[in-house]
Amino acid sequence: MGAMELDPFAALIAPPKGETSEEKAVRERKEQEAQRISDQIDQEIKAERALLKKRQGVVKVLLLGQSESGKSTTLKNFRMTYARTAWKQERASWRAVIQLNIIRSVMTIIETLEAEADPSTDDDYDEDGSNSMSHESQPTIPLTEKHQLLTLRLGPLRRVETDLKRRLGAGADEESAVGGTEVLDGPEPPIIRPKEFYVRGWRSAFVAPGALVKAMRNGGGWNGHGGEKEIVDEATEVIACCRDDMKALWADQVVQAVLRRRRMRLEDSAGFFLNDLDRVATRNYEPSDDDIVRARLRTLGVQEYRIQFDATSGPKFLGVGSAEGGNEWILYDVGGARTLRNAWLPFFDSVNAIIFPISCFDEQLLEDPDVNRLEDSFLLWKAVCSSKILKQTTMILFLNKCDILRRKLRSGILLRDYVPNYGDRPNDAADVLKFMKEKFKDILKRSSPQPRVSYFYGTSVTDTKATANTLKTVRDSILRDHLKNADLV
Ligand SMILES: Nc1nc2c(ncn2[C@@H]2O[C@H](COP(=O)(O)OP(=O)(O)OP(=O)(O)O)[C@@H](O)[C@H]2O)c(=O)[nH]1
Numbered sequence: 001m002g003a004m005e006l007d008p009f010a011a012l013i014a015p016p017k018g019e020t021s022e023e024k025a026v027r028e029r030k031e032q033e034a035q036r037i038s039d040q041i042d043q044e045i046k047a048e049r050a051l052l053k054k055r056q057g058v059v060k061v062l063l064l065g066q067s068e069s070g071k072s073t074t075l076k077n078f079r080m081t082y083a084r085t086a087w088k089q090e091r092a093s094w095r096a097v098i099q100l101n102i103i104r105s106v107m108t109i110i111e112t113l114e115a116e117a118d119p120s121t122d123d124d125y126d127e128d129g130s131n132s133m134s135h136e137s138q139p140t141i142p143l144t145e146k147h148q149l150l151t152l153r154l155g156p157l158r159r160v161e162t163d164l165k166r167r168l169g170a171g172a173d174e175e176s177a178v179g180g181t182e183v184l185d186g187p188e189p190p191i192i193r194p195k196e197f198y199v200r201g202w203r204s205a206f207v208a209p210g211a212l213v214k215a216m217r218n219g220g221g222w223n224g225h226g227g228e229k230e231i232v233d234e235a236t237e238v239i240a241c242c243r244d245d246m247k248a249l250w251a252d253q254v255v256q257a258v259l260r261r262r263r264m265r266l267e268d269s270a271g272f273f274l275n276d277l278d279r280v281a282t283r284n285y286e287p288s289d290d291d292i293v294r295a296r297l298r299t300l301g302v303q304e305y306r307i308q309f310d311a312t313s314g315p316k317f318l319g320v321g322s323a324e325g326g327n328e329w330i331l332y333d334v335g336g337a338r339t340l341r342n343a344w345l346p347f348f349d350s351v352n353a354i355i356f357p358i359s360c361f362d363e364q365l366l367e368d369p370d371v372n373r374l375e376d377s378f379l380l381w382k383a384v385c386s387s388k389i390l391k392q393t394t395m396i397l398f399l400n401k402c403d404i405l406r407r408k409l410r411s412g413i414l415l416r417d418y419v420p421n422y423g424d425r426p427n428d429a430a431d432v433l434k435f436m437k438e439k440f441k442d443i444l445k446r447s448s449p450q451p452r453v454s455y456f457y458g459t460s461v462t463d464t465k466a467t468a469n470t471l472k473t474v475r476d477s478i479l480r481d482h483l484k485n486a487d488l489v
């Protein structure tokens, strides 16, 4: 009995009997091709397995929370500390954002003065000329020729603003790129806030075709090519020329009184640089780390950032780094405004941790002036904690803007006016933070589908030194949980 008769598989693949030499050549070519395809498939499977293994080692962190809570600022701190090269490359591009922030503050003051001088420009002024607001009986503060002159002399800033916005917005999806004033209703004289300019994250704005960073990279400084140079230099020039007038406007006693009367604390608002004009409104200004962290650029959509930790910067318990060790992180920064929250959902899958900053107990949402910010944060936190997809995700709450909280409490603003069940507890930062922490902890416990790891920190993420320490602890905790889940420690 031959071997073929014994082995049915050998019989199956044996060449046909009586095969001609041409037929043999065709068959062998086909076999070679089949082998090539088989090898290719093996390679692909191998690569996929390697990728899967690597992906399991990648740590995914989402930054969630309402608008202006400090998500992008937290991300900036992460990148400043752990992605230093990319951070440095983007430094110069932030100048345009900071210049826009300055112009925005100045325009807010000017529009407030205009409303003060002519109350009919307030949106709530009735057509018959009467003002239905309860502040109608309050006398307006008299403005002088000096204010008119300053307003006139600062006029060129409007054109610079349009140019800078167009430049930053080019190539990026943008909304409300055109200025315009939004008047927030209330029993007191209205607070005026110009509509914010925002792009789909600063990176897309900076790397858009023709964006400022291109001028920097191509030209090695602000001596880049054509249009960019002109616009940026003109912006810088005009801002430098307006420095003394901007300082005079901000220091003016009448202006300060008007802002006080309208309860507008510009110094606590996003992207405030009017106290730094001597340094910032100059021709050779280069943003510092602190300036970038304080700059305000509203996020639209979801931005992805990769951070590669090297083995030496890794936490002690990890030892030498490897893909499984979670050295590669992806951080997702989202736009927090109500209309943008639907975009978060697709990013909930296999998230290791969520960092959730909250801020401001006494303010309303910009997008919905009827909703208190803290109330909105409670609801959002509850929704995120109760999500089944996120049931294993580590939750990290940042009770952020503690610096502003302290100032507000010291100035006499009472938490119990906004959170009635705070009752008669002391109105100081330590007690308020303890109360808030318990409240968020309680919501987490009650709404999480299963017990989960959570951390709570009081933060001021514009304080980069203190935040570096917090982020180190946060990073180590996330990694430890990640490795525990992967059974690696
Ligand atoms: N004083 C102070 N300002 C802060 C703090 N955290 C953030 N800010 C400022 O608040 C503004 C808003 O912060 P962002 O980080 O841009 O807010 P966001 O959560 O990313 O907001 P969206 O992009 O609109 O969702 C920025 O100008 C920050 O510099 C803080 O702890 N203290």
Ligand SMILES: [Mg+2]
Pocket (backbone or CB within 6 Å): 071, 072, 073, 297, 298, 299, 333, 334, 335, 336
């Ligand atoms: Mg943001």
